[in-house]
Amino acid sequence: MSLLDKINRDTIPKHIAIIMDGNGRWAQKQGEDRLFGHNFGVEAVRETLKAAQEIGVEYLTLYAFSTENWKRPKEEVDGLMDLLVRTISGEVDELHESNVVISSIGDMDGLPPSCKEELQAAYDRTKNNTGINLILALNYSAKWELIQATKEIARRVKEGELEMDDINDCLMSDMLCTKGIPDPELLIRTSGENRVSNFLLWQIAYAEFHFTDVLWPDFKREDLYKAVLDYQSRERRFGLVSAQLEKNT
Ligand code: FPP
Numbered sequence: 001m002s003l004l005d006k007i008n009r010d011t012i013p014k015h016i017a018i019i020m021d022g023n024g025r026w027a028q029k030q031g032e033d034r035l036f037g038h039n040f041g042v043e044a045v046r047e048t049l050k051a052a053q054e055i056g057v058e059y060l061t062l063y064a065f066s067t068e069n070w071k072r073p074k075e076e077v078d079g080l081m082d083l084l085v086r087t088i089s090g091e092v093d094e095l096h097e098s099n100v101v102i103s104s105i106g107d108m109d110g111l112p113p114s115c116k117e118e119l120q121a122a123y124d125r126t127k128n129n130t131g132i133n134l135i136l137a138l139n140y141s142a143k144w145e146l147i148q149a150t151k152e153i154a155r156r157v158k159e160g161e162l163e164m165d166d167i168n169d170c171l172m173s174d175m176l177c178t179k180g181i182p183d184p185e186l187l188i189r190t191s192g193e194n195r196v197s198n199f200l201l202w203q204i205a206y207a208e209f210h211f212t213d214v215l216w217p218d219f220k221r222e223d224l225y226k227a228v229l230d231y232q233s234r235e236r237r238f239g240l241v242s243a244q245l246e247k248n249t
Helices: 024-029 034-055 067-069 074-097 115-128 142-158 167-173 220-231 242-248
Strands: 015-019 058-065 101-105 131-139 186-189 208-211
Touching: 015 220, 024 034, 024 131, 034 058, 034 220, 058 074, 067 074, 067 131, 074 101, 074 115, 074 131, 101 115, 115 131, 115 242, 142 167, 186 220, 208 220, 208 242
Parallel strands: 015 058, 015 186, 058 131, 101 131, 186 208
Antiparallel strands: none
């Protein structure tokens, strides 16, 4: 039985978020520069998206560039931005054909104009599609997002638009970049690093984590299936005890 056949189609996570890590180490192993690894990372993005579409995932969020990544050498940052622009413009036709909806989360104002324009064109082109939502986290960090949300809530309270008692879980979720998007049930990180690196800190409160040693450019469809099978083997209790879950099913 293949890994794909083993997946229970009734309990597919609606939303999978991925910290794509290990491009640099992968390139180093081949004696190449870091950008070589990022370039090969694009193929892993294609494969992962296809695998997610195949099993019926509704949202796939990819951590493509964090606010901290600006501190990398200029050559790598410029190369990554260029790669993002080229990839989005080069793939948009095929993504549109396969009914993908492209969007992004993060501080778009901090991105180079060419990147913002390509993203805008991709949103406009794909916004009426009905297939998987591909969400690119670009110039994103969860602390930045939570500070923006907190400032907006404080402003509304100050202006009398909100009462203190209106501040709750739902309001906070609505103030984030991911407004309207269900929280990820599964977070994957590649390359053997076991941390969340400022990614979706609010949204992953109840996510299952799957860490794999596979470096991102080596990540294949089967690796996504393995992560989903791992997720499906977990008991998600949301603070309850097992007996309560059995009673509710
Ligand atoms: C982390 O590996 C990866 C990144 C910071 C960039 C991810 C970008 C891509 C996969 C390319 C394009 C993506 C899209 C969505 C078009 P690292 O450089 O931190 O690796 P290291 O930890 O081995 O140094």
